[in-house]
Amino acid sequence: MSIIDWFAKKEKSTGSSERLNIPGDVWVKCTSCSEILFQKDLESNQKVCPKCGFHFRISPEDRIRYTFDTNTFIEKDSEIGPTDFLRFFDTESYTDRIRKAQSKSGKNDAVVSGTATINGLPVNTAIMNFAFMGGSMGSVVGEKITRTIERSVEDFKPVVVFTSSGGARMQEGIMSLMQMAKTSAALERLAEQRVPYISVLCDPTTGGTSASFAILGDINIAEPGALISFAGPRVIEQTIRQKLPKGFQRSEFLLAHGMVDMVTDRRELRHTLSTLLTTLSIPREPNQ
Amino acid sequence: MKLLPFEKPLAELYDKIAQLRKLSVEGNIDLSGEIEKIEGRAEQVRKEIYTNLTPNQIVQVARHPHRPDTDSLIRLIFDTFVELHGDRLFGDDPAIVGGIATLGQFRVVVMGHQKGHDTKENIRRNFGMPNPEGYRKALRLMQMADRFRMPIITFIDTPGAYPGIEAEERGQAEAIARNLREMAGFTVPIVSFVIGEGGSGGALGIGVANRLYMLQNAVYSVISPEGCASILFRDAKKSDIAADAMKITAPEIVKLGIADGIIPEPLGGAHHDWKVVSQSIQEAIQAELCKFKDLSEQEIKSQRYAKFRAMGRFLDPGI
Numbered sequence: 001m002s003i004i005d006w007f008a009k010k011e012k013s014t015g016s017s018e019r020l021n022i023p024g025d026v027w028v029k030c031t032s033c034s035e036i037l038f039q040k041d042l043e044s045n046q047k048v049c050p051k052c053g054f055h056f057r058i059s060p061e062d063r064i065r066y067t068f069d070t071n072t073f074i075e076k077d078s079e080i081g082p083t084d085f086l087r088f089f090d091t092e093s094y095t096d097r098i099r100k101a102q103s104k105s106g107k108n109d110a111v112v113s114g115t116a117t118i119n120g121l122p123v124n125t126a127i128m129n130f131a132f133m134g135g136s137m138g139s140v141v142g143e144k145i146t147r148t149i150e151r152s153v154e155d156f157k158p159v160v161v162f163t164s165s166g167g168a169r170m171q172e173g174i175m176s177l178m179q180m181a182k183t184s185a186a187l188e189r190l191a192e193q194r195v196p197y198i199s200v201l202c203d204p205t206t207g208g209t210s211a212s213f214a215i216l217g218d219i220n221i222a223e224p225g226a227l228i229s230f231a232g233p234r235v236i237e238q239t240i241r242q243k244l245p246k247g248f249q250r251s252e253f254l255l256a257h258g259m260v261d262m263v264t265d266r267r268e269l270r271h272t273l274s275t276l277l278t279t280l281s282i283p284r285e286p287n288q
Numbered sequence: 289m290k291l292l293p294f295e296k297p298l299a300e301l302y303d304k305i306a307q308l309r310k311l312s313v314e315g316n317i318d319l320s321g322e323i324e325k326i327e328g329r330a331e332q333v334r335k336e337i338y339t340n341l342t343p344n345q346i347v348q349v350a351r352h353p354h355r356p357d358t359d360s361l362i363r364l365i366f367d368t369f370v371e372l373h374g375d376r377l378f379g380d381d382p383a384i385v386g387g388i389a390t391l392g393q394f395r396v397v398v399m400g401h402q403k404g405h406d407t408k409e410n411i412r413r414n415f416g417m418p419n420p421e422g423y424r425k426a427l428r429l430m431q432m433a434d435r436f437r438m439p440i441i442t443f444i445d446t447p448g449a450y451p452g453i454e455a456e457e458r459g460q461a462e463a464i465a466r467n468l469r470e471m472a473g474f475t476v477p478i479v480s481f482v483i484g485e486g487g488s489g490g491a492l493g494i495g496v497a498n499r500l501y502m503l504q505n506a507v508y509s510v511i512s513p514e515g516c517a518s519i520l521f522r523d524a525k526k527s528d529i530a531a532d533a534m535k536i537t538a539p540e541i542v543k544l545g546i547a548d549g550i551i552p553e554p555l556g557g558a559h560h561d562w563k564v565v566s567q568s569i570q571e572a573i574q575a576e577l578c579k580f581k582d583l584s585e586q587e588i589k590s591q592r593y594a595k596f597r598a599m600g601r602f603l604d605p606g607i
């Protein structure tokens with residue numbers, strides 16, 4: 001069996017890179033165009049397929065590296081962790097799910113937040129991590145996003161949030177729903193202080209996350225091809241009993257329907273953010 | 289009145305009563321003693337059933353087709369009501385009813401999700417599932433309330449925001465998100481009541497309130513028990529387990545600090561006596577509005593912010 005056949009046999013994944021467990025973990029197949037890529041080439045291209053432009057999902061660490069000035073990111077609130085306060089049990093307990101996700105990622109929950117600079121401009125930022133329980137929003141995500149926004153209410157630095165989330169975390173019941181209101185309420189205060197907020201919507205941004213802080217940017221930027229929706233495609237198909245058109249609920253569809261300001265290639269993002277934030281921010285003396 | 293599956297023991301007793309009544313008329317015999325006895329038994333059975341409802345049974349009561357709806361409650365509760373229509377952008381969504389109303393000394397803006405009691409009306413109301421224009425109509429009315437210093441009363445009763453192609457095209461997510469943000473900024477009090485189903489973001493979209501009440505058999509959840517069961521339990525039939533696991537009943541929602549109080553329902557559920565339920569809601573509205581009368585605009589807004597700011601359970605070694 002050739003390598004190509006081996007790849008062809010492998011099930012199509014949903015955007016994370018497929019790795020080959022033979023010589024050195026150096027080959028990756030593009031989810032979109034099936035091109036076999038050198039892992040090294042892909043990484044030097046910010047995990048965008050050099051052939052077709054497909055944007056692979058990336059970790060918060062990669063995002064920080066691609067977006068912010070070198071070594072300027074300082075993490076905040078990393079010690080906050082989730083708790084199984086409902087003692088929720090589905091096919092396994094929430095406690096076990098948390099433990100597994102934590103040991104796999106080395107992170108407490110599905111968002112990394114902190115401060116950094118982009119071309120010298122300081123920002124408060126939060127980056128969601130889809131690899132941690134589908135980027136689901138529970139109390140920790142809600143709290144860290146809210147604290148990020150509240151820091152900006154105090155210090156007037158712009159907020160930049162990168163979303164990648166399947167929506168609310170069901171294992172936290174109604175409390176996860178309330179994080180939508182909590183984060184949106186914080187954005188109301190931010191707007192009152194006239195501090196800019198840019199939301200970068202990455203694949204995927206759906207459910208409760210899309211229907212709260214993700215879509216409320218003064219400027220909404222979508223990465224190419226990202227699934228951005230309130231209701232998931234499967235739920236809609238079940239409701240209306242018909243197949244959805246190709247490209248439905250993808251970034252370009254949202255641009256056409258007026259929901260995002262632009263669809264921006266990841267490799268342009270740093271420059272775009274820098275320009276937007278510099279232009280948007282009210283010139284003022286920093287607080288203190 | 290439609291009996292729910294778990295009310296089957298009642299159905300048998302009611303059948304027997306009907307038979308005896310028929311017999312007594314047709315045969316011209318006095319069976320009032322027997323009838324009374326069975327009626328007493330039925331009342332006892334009803335009490336037994338309704339004091340031990342499981343979360344999944346409560347969901348069925350919350351969805352009862354004859355449960356009081358928003359429009360009917362508004363007309364029972366308020367002295368006057370003028371319905372207002374349209375979002376001024378696209379259309380008028382029949383799944384949300386709203387307008388201006390008076391109650392004694394109070395002028396308010398009132399709105400809520402609207403379900404029907406039969407198939408025809410339910411189709412017209414889209415089963416209480418709003419499209420973006422519903423949320424935008426709600427926002428327009430709330431902004432007007434804020435402008436004219438009118439408290440806002442909302443009734444929540446929806447399976448969720450409508451998951452459809454056009455709803456997505458017109459920005460369902462944006463419509464809900466904007467409401468969440470804007471409601472946080474209003475300087476008039478907002479008092480909300482979950483009267484039936486509080487379904488996810490579609491419920492919260494008119495529910496960022498200073499004070500939240502649950503009707504005794506209402507439920508409030510992040511996803512429907514069926515949805516949760518099919519995603520997490522991989523079996524939609526396990527909705528009874530999901531309903532239990534998610535803690536969606538009125539006492540649980542109060543315990544979690546999301547709701548502030550419970551409006552009692554008559555034995556057997558709110559659908560047995562709309563009037564009694566409407567009176568209890570009316571009293572709660574009056575009591576709440578009296579409390580907020582003495583608060584400043586800033587205090588009203590801060591109280592609401594603090595309420596939602598405190599929502600969340602997590603481990604923080606720093607505290």
Ligand SMILES: [Zn+2]
Pocket residue numbers: 030031032033034035049050051052053054
């Ligand atoms: Zn490719």
